[in-house]
Amino acid sequence: MLPDVTDLANTISLTPAKAIGIPIALVGAVFLAIGAQLQHRGVVKVETQSETRSSGGLRLGQLFALLRRPSWVFGTLLLGLAVVFQLTSLYFAPIIVVQPLGAIALIITAVVNARVSGVRLTRRAIRSISFCIVGVGLFVTIATITGQSKEISQTELVIVLVLLVVITVAFAIVFALLRKRFEAIIYIVGAGVLYGFVATLAKVVIDRIHTLFIGASDTHGFEWLTLTCVIALIAAAAMGGYFVQSAYSSGPPDLVIAGLTVIDPLVAVSIGIVVLQEAADAPWYAIVAFIVAGILAVYGVFQLSKHHPQTQH
Known part of the structure; x- marks a missing residue:
């Protein structure tokens, strides 16, 4: 039994250099929470001034109007800082360790939004948030133990790029056909899936740039496939950003953050498991636990969209 315990310790332990990524990711989560609240305020004000609620996403004029809202601009700057901290954390630590730490932003956003809006969270809403946190925490704990x-x-x-293209085209078609019927939860799911791919591609680009600079002999270099990753990353981030802003117009910020901090890491880690075979040596019960944890987290998001006081009419 002793060798197995030793192997397990070696698997889940982080070197001091990699551990630096954890506090960096946590700081990014704080910026994410505050930035989301400010962006939501800006979107609500723009919609209020336009006197008509936009169905099927924000219109082009409303997007330009956001640039004149100080709260939205400042929130965007904070989100930019959150991205910088996230990318920095990905440089130091594995994606399965730092990416899900954004779930801390859900707790912060829920508390801040309750105070700002004056709307107290119900027991059902708090329970839904708990499902999100527990599901993500369990998912990542298992991934950290069993993943390589x-x-x-x-x-x-x-394969990752092809999957991203297929999913992006699918979302574009659904958006074009069902634009008027889109609600906050659909935008949130779309943004979460796209940002999951963004995180994966960002990790790839960061690792390849790092390998290029240290001059490793087995590097692929910053070649055409890496450039394709950068282009795909920017396109997916832009589309996901539009979905997020549209979600703000039809849902509270803590619901948006719940979707992003749950679906985003689930997609990113799932890519690592299914495509990259990072859990190929995981026992069968770990796979079952992955599925259960993912269901708990996603269930929490959908329940929050149903029971959040600001989504009930």
């Missing part, structure tokens, strides 16, 4: 981080191959990267 490795460098992504060219073939695996192509």
Whole structure:
């Protein structure tokens, strides 16, 4: 039994250099929470001034109007800082460790939004948030114990890019056909899925740039596939950003953050498990636990969209 325990300790332990990524990710989560609240305030004010509630997403004129709202601009700057801290944390630590730490932003946003809006969270809403936190925490704990981080191959990267293209096209078609029927939860799911791919591609680009600078002999270099990753990353981030702003117009900020901090890491870690085979050596009960944890977290998001006081009419 002793060798097994030793192997487990070696698997889940973080070196001091990698552990630096954890506090960096937590600071980014704080910026994410505050920035989301400010952006939500700006979107609500723009919609109020337009005198008509936009159905099927924000219109182009409303998007330009956001640039004139100080709260939205400042919130965007804070979100920019959150992205910088997130990317920095990904440089130091594995994605399965730091990406889900954004769930801390859900707690902060829920508390801040309750105070700002004067709307107290109900027991059902608090229970839904608890499902999100527990589900994500369990999912990542299992991933940290059973997952084996490795460098992504060219073939695996192509698969990730193809999946991103397929999903983006699917969302674009659904958006074009069902634009008027879109509600906050649909935008949130779309943004969470896209940002999950963004996080994965960002980790790939960061690792390849790092490998290029240290001059490793086995590096692929910053070649055309890496450039394709950068382009795909920017496109997915832009589309996800539009979905987030549209979600703010039809839902409270803590619901938006719940979707992003749950669906985003679930997608990113799932890519690592399914495509990159990072959990290939995991026992069968770990796979079952993955599924249960994911269901708990996603269930919490949908329940929060149903029972949040600000989504009930």
